[in-house]
Amino acid sequence: MESPNYDILDYDKLKKQLSFNLAENKAIHDLQIKPDAFIPVLFSLKFGGDWSFKTSDLEAMAVKEKITSYNDDKAEGYTLERVTLFVNPSLISTEGKVLRLEKCGSKNERELVERPFRVKLDAEDIILAELNPQIMEISLKRIKGPLSFSGSAAYGVSHEMEHLAGCEHTGKFIWEFNYRVEG
DSSP: OOOTTOOHHHHHHHHHHHHHHHHHHHHHHHHTOOGGGGHHHHHHHHHOSOEEEEETTEEEEEEEEEEEEEETTTTEEEEEEEEEEEEEEEEEEEEOOEEEEEOOTTOSSOEEEEEOSEEEEEEEEEEEEEEETTTTEEEEEEEOSOEEEETHHHHHHHHHHHHHHTOOOOOEEGGGSOOOOOO
16 A cells, blocks of 8 residues: 655655665675775765774774866866775874864864874775766775875874874864954
8 A cells, every 4th residue: 555645756766775775785895895994985975074983903094085177168077076995094104284173073163283284194905986976976996005195185184093093183172263353
């Protein structure tokens, strides 16, 4: 018996979501990676941002970079999202100091923190996921390290490595800043 609240659009959406979840499971199987290690990539793709995950025998971290391709003649483009997964990462080096405001999901307020401008790291396993909105595809491939990041991606690496280490950086809160009105 069909429910009077039945909506064909909801059913189609559910079918697509289930198919997507099956494709995720197949990709994890094909990569021969522990499903828990892939959680940061799934979170980055679904919710955005950088993520890390830790168990007693596993550390995994996903760092997202955004790369925009734009055609001035056609006045159109797209932003590729490149998510790099590091399984049991190890930080090799850091360089520079950048002051920036951050808000971590586990905290309620933004804080002023110091991050390195460049980082170099390696891992037991590294997987690159590229989400291309132009062709609506997520490509996955295993790559070799070590890898270097600068700018926003380096800040993300530094922040997520703190989570994995169990020590979070604390800084000054936004409410400690002073306003100055000019003119």
